[in-house]
Amino acid sequence: MRKPISLRWRLLVPLIITAIITSALLYFTMRQVTKQAVQATQEALLEKAVTSILEQTRFTENNVEIDLPYNIFTMLGAISEDKVYYRVDLDGLFLTGYEDLRLKNLTVDNEYIFFSSTIFRGVKLRQATVQQLFLVNGKSRLIQITVAQTQLFQEAILRDMSRNAGVIGISFFGFALLVALLATRSFLRPINSLAGTVSRRGAHDLRPVKGPTPPELMPLVLSLNGFISRLTGTLRQTETFIAEAAHHIRTPLSLVKSESQLALRKSKSSENRKHLHNIIESVDMSIRSAGQLLDHALVLYRSEKIDEKRLDLAVVVQHVADNLQPAADLKDIIIKTEIINTGDIFVMADRVLLEVALRNMLDNAIKYSNPDQLIFVKMVLDQNFVRIIVLDNGRGIKGVKTKGIHKRFKRGSNVDDVIGSGLGLAIISEICIILGGSFILKNNKGVGACAILQLPVC
Amino acid sequence: MRNITITCLLIYVINLLPVAAFEIELEETFGDNNSVSTVQILSSTDSERFRPVINGFINRNPELSVRYVTASTAEIYTAIATESTTFDLVISSAMDLQMKLANDGFTKTVTLAGNENVPNWARWRSEVFGFALEPIVLLVSKQDFLDLKFPKTRRDLLALMRNNPDIFINRIGTYDPKISGAGYLFSTQDSRQSDTFWRLAEVMGRLNTKLYCCTSKMIEAVDSGELALAYNVLGSYANAELPSDSNAQVIALEDYTQILLRTAVVPLASKRPDLGTRFLDYLISVEGQDILDKLAKLPALNNFEISKLANRKPIRLDSGLLVFLDKLKRSAFLREWDAALFQN
Numbered sequence: 001m002r003k004p005i006s007l008r009w010r011l012l013v014p015l016i017i018t019a020i021i022t023s024a025l026l027y028f029t030m031r032q033v034t035k036q037a038v039q040a041t042q043e044a045l046l047e048k049a050v051t052s053i054l055e056q057t058r059f060t061e062n063n064v065e066i067d068l069p070y071n072i073f074t075m076l077g078a079i080s081e082d083k084v085y086y087r088v089d090l091d092g093l094f095l096t097g098y099e100d101l102r103l104k105n106l107t108v109d110n111e112y113i114f115f116s117s118t119i120f121r122g123v124k125l126r127q128a129t130v131q132q133l134f135l136v137n138g139k140s141r142l143i144q145i146t147v148a149q150t151q152l153f154q155e156a157i158l159r160d161m162s163r164n165a166g167v168i169g170i171s172f173f174g175f176a177l178l179v180a181l182l183a184t185r186s187f188l189r190p191i192n193s194l195a196g197t198v199s200r201r202g203a204h205d206l207r208p209v210k211g212p213t214p215p216e217l218m219p220l221v222l223s224l225n226g227f228i229s230r231l232t233g234t235l236r237q238t239e240t241f242i243a244e245a246a247h248h249i250r251t252p253l254s255l256v257k258s259e260s261q262l263a264l265r266k267s268k269s270s271e272n273r274k275h276l277h278n279i280i281e282s283v284d285m286s287i288r289s290a291g292q293l294l295d296h297a298l299v300l301y302r303s304e305k306i307d308e309k310r311l312d313l314a315v316v317v318q319h320v321a322d323n324l325q326p327a328a329d330l331k332d333i334i335i336k337t338e339i340i341n342t343g344d345i346f347v348m349a350d351r352v353l354l355e356v357a358l359r360n361m362l363d364n365a366i367k368y369s370n371p372d373q374l375i376f377v378k379m380v381l382d383q384n385f386v387r388i389i390v391l392d393n394g395r396g397i398k399g400v401k402t403k404g405i406h407k408r409f410k411r412g413s414n415v416d417d418v419i420g421s422g423l424g425l426a427i428i429s430e431i432c433i434i435l436g437g438s439f440i441l442k443n444n445k446g447v448g449a450c451a452i453l454q455l456p457v458c
Numbered sequence: 459m460r461n462i463t464i465t466c467l468l469i470y471v472i473n474l475l476p477v478a479a480f481e482i483e484l485e486e487t488f489g490d491n492n493s494v495s496t497v498q499i500l501s502s503t504d505s506e507r508f509r510p511v512i513n514g515f516i517n518r519n520p521e522l523s524v525r526y527v528t529a530s531t532a533e534i535y536t537a538i539a540t541e542s543t544t545f546d547l548v549i550s551s552a553m554d555l556q557m558k559l560a561n562d563g564f565t566k567t568v569t570l571a572g573n574e575n576v577p578n579w580a581r582w583r584s585e586v587f588g589f590a591l592e593p594i595v596l597l598v599s600k601q602d603f604l605d606l607k608f609p610k611t612r613r614d615l616l617a618l619m620r621n622n623p624d625i626f627i628n629r630i631g632t633y634d635p636k637i638s639g640a641g642y643l644f645s646t647q648d649s650r651q652s653d654t655f656w657r658l659a660e661v662m663g664r665l666n667t668k669l670y671c672c673t674s675k676m677i678e679a680v681d682s683g684e685l686a687l688a689y690n691v692l693g694s695y696a697n698a699e700l701p702s703d704s705n706a707q708v709i710a711l712e713d714y715t716q717i718l719l720r721t722a723v724v725p726l727a728s729k730r731p732d733l734g735t736r737f738l739d740y741l742i743s744v745e746g747q748d749i750l751d752k753l754a755k756l757p758a759l760n761n762f763e764i765s766k767l768a769n770r771k772p773i774r775l776d777s778g779l780l781v782f783l784d785k786l787k788r789s790a791f792l793r794e795w796d797a798a799l800f801q802n
């Protein structure tokens with residue numbers, strides 16, 4: 001398929017072609033006008049010369065007297081120092097002047113001045129010829145007079161002129177090119193700025209495109225906004241569906257779990273108890289997945305309408321830690337939070353999102369820790385950023401490929417024995433992008449993993 | 459009378475026919491015999507007069523020597539236009555012939571280093587360059603003017619000749635325009651300047667004027683008292699050759715004094731046009747002009763004495779000069795001249 005031509009070239013090419021044609025026309029017009037003017041001047045002088053000689057021509061009884069007018073010859077050389085040649089013929093026979101100058105053949109009854117160009121001794125000449133019949137003693141005698149001049153002056157003027165016209169033409173072309181470039185740029189600016197506005201948006205920013213737009217671009221903006229709103233609607237429906245689905249799944253699952261626990265207590269058969277344990281474990285996993293689906297839907301939803309507030313980070317962290325402490329208690333794990341070296345740290349963030357991110361980090365730490373361990377949550381201020389570091393003593397991620405680990409439903413290669421949905425890290429990563437921070441998961445120096453969430457402070 | 463005219467015409471026609479070799483007056487070589495190259499110069503100016511400039515040039519260019527050939531202006535024209543001579547520089551006082559050489563394509567376009575030394579009026583294209591001036595003057599014998607006032611204008615001169623035929627009969631000299639190219643140029647230019655010229659010619663004819671080939675002979679004749687006056691004499695020659703106690707007095711007529719340009723061209727046939735150009739460049743250089751003016755007594759282009767002459771009429775270096783070289787025009791002029799001068 002042919003590559004589509006860029007808008008810039010679509011605009012530039014016709015403008016440049018116009019500039020070239022105009023410059024060339026300008027050059028040739030100036031040259032032509034000058035040439036004609038110089039030629040006309042020279043022809044006027046040559047005409048004066050031949051007519052003057054003709055006027056001075058007198059026939060005596062059997063002789064002819066030719067007088068070359070001194071002043072006319074002086075004048076011929078006055079404008080330019082061009083070389084002058086002449087020739088006078090009587091009855092078709094050479095009389096005086098330059099015999100090698102060719103005489104233009106005129107019909108006998110012509111009595112006007114005839115101009116022609118010729119080459120004489122290797123140089124281009126412009127020559128004027130005049131002829132007249134005289135009646136002498138009843139005999140008609142034909143006198144033909146030619147005066148010719150080189151065109152070195154004309155050539156010199158044309159050279160100068162061409163140089164000037166060339167400079168003007170090229171300057172004009174340069175100017176036109178500049179204007180064309182500027183025009184193209186200014187033409188493309190609204191398109192570029194529109195593209196910039198759209199491309200600078202975050203991954204989930206689906207607000208309609210606003211701001212001043214040239215009327216010609218309005219259809220594009222309107223259809224873009226229409227598309228965005230349709231997309232937003234679809235997304236919201238999906239999220240609502242997921243949230244509702246999670247909710248609708250979680251409630252009956254909780255019922256199944258409590259009923260199973262009840263049955264477990266009553267059951268005496270060890271085989272039944274084993275089955276019930278399996279059911280409870282699966283239900284736990286499902287509840288957890290449903291919760292994370294809910295979280296994920298929440299993240300996507302909040303990203304459209306971020307509610308940023310100045311938050312005391314320690315309070316938020318402590319709150320999340322407190323919320324998870326019961327779950328940690330099941331494995332006899334203690335969560336310790338501390339701020340290193342500084343006082344209070346404030347961040348500008350959406351509290352709900354920040355809490356979701358921290359909960360997922362801590363949840364992971366609890367999940368992969370062995371019982372009877374400590375989980376540290378440290379907050380370190382580093383210039384304009386704060387690092388929230390969650391350290392556990394679990395299995396870590398040694399030897400695990402981390403590439404793609406942040407994608408939805410992707411899990412590390414060493415966690416098959418632990419239940420999980422693969423959404424946790426994806427949720428954290430997406431929140432990071434929304435909050436303008438970054439997230440790193442790496443191995444601790446000793447044992448366990450180290451999850452670092454870095455956020456800008458305010 | 460008619461016979462004379464025809465004879466003159468014949469001589470002229472014969473002169474125009476190509477001859478085996480042009481007539482050389484003198485040939486001299488200046489500078490070291492072992493020089494690398496030789497500048498070939500063909501000139502109408504006496505080598506005696508030109509010697510200081512040539513020596514100056516050789517001092518500046520010791521690796522060069524100069525072959526200086528003198529000939530009459532008409533011979534010079536013939537040599538360049540019809541013979542295959544290979545001179546590097548042609549110097550002549552006949553502006554019209556030099557112009558014709560250039561117009562007819564026998565000369566080279568030259569780029570001079572000291573281009574700005576030659577004013578526009580002293581050059582034609584970049585082919586003919588004037589390098590010295592030459593006022594055309596009247597020479598009178600002081601001993602004949604003891605009781606007479608020196609003429610100031612041609613009108614005075616006419617009256618003087620008419621009123622004193624006993625003094626002036628057989629004792630007036632001027633150029634023979636048929637023999638001398640310079641003489642022809644002066645006469646034709648005179649005829650353009652005023653009608654007085656033809657009256658002057660008639661009066662001169664009546665007083666049986668003697669015709670000369672060259673200025674130096676007229677100067678001698680006036681100095682010795684053989685002539686009472688000589689009309690149209692090269693001023694610089696008179697000034698240079700006459701001793702301070704001479705009998706001859708130079709008079710620049712006040713109605714107009716023609717100023718001739720000595721010009722130089724580089725012929726197209728030159729084998730070393732660069733050498734010709736180099737010599738020409740020296741002629742127009744400050745040093746060359748100074749030597750010309752002070753030592754060679756050939757007035758430089760900016761000569762002060764000439765610049766303050768009343769009614770100086772420089773002969774313009776332009777295409778007009780070609781007109782009197784036309785053979786019909788020339789024969790018509792000489793016919794008139796003969797009619798005025800030979801009245802018997």
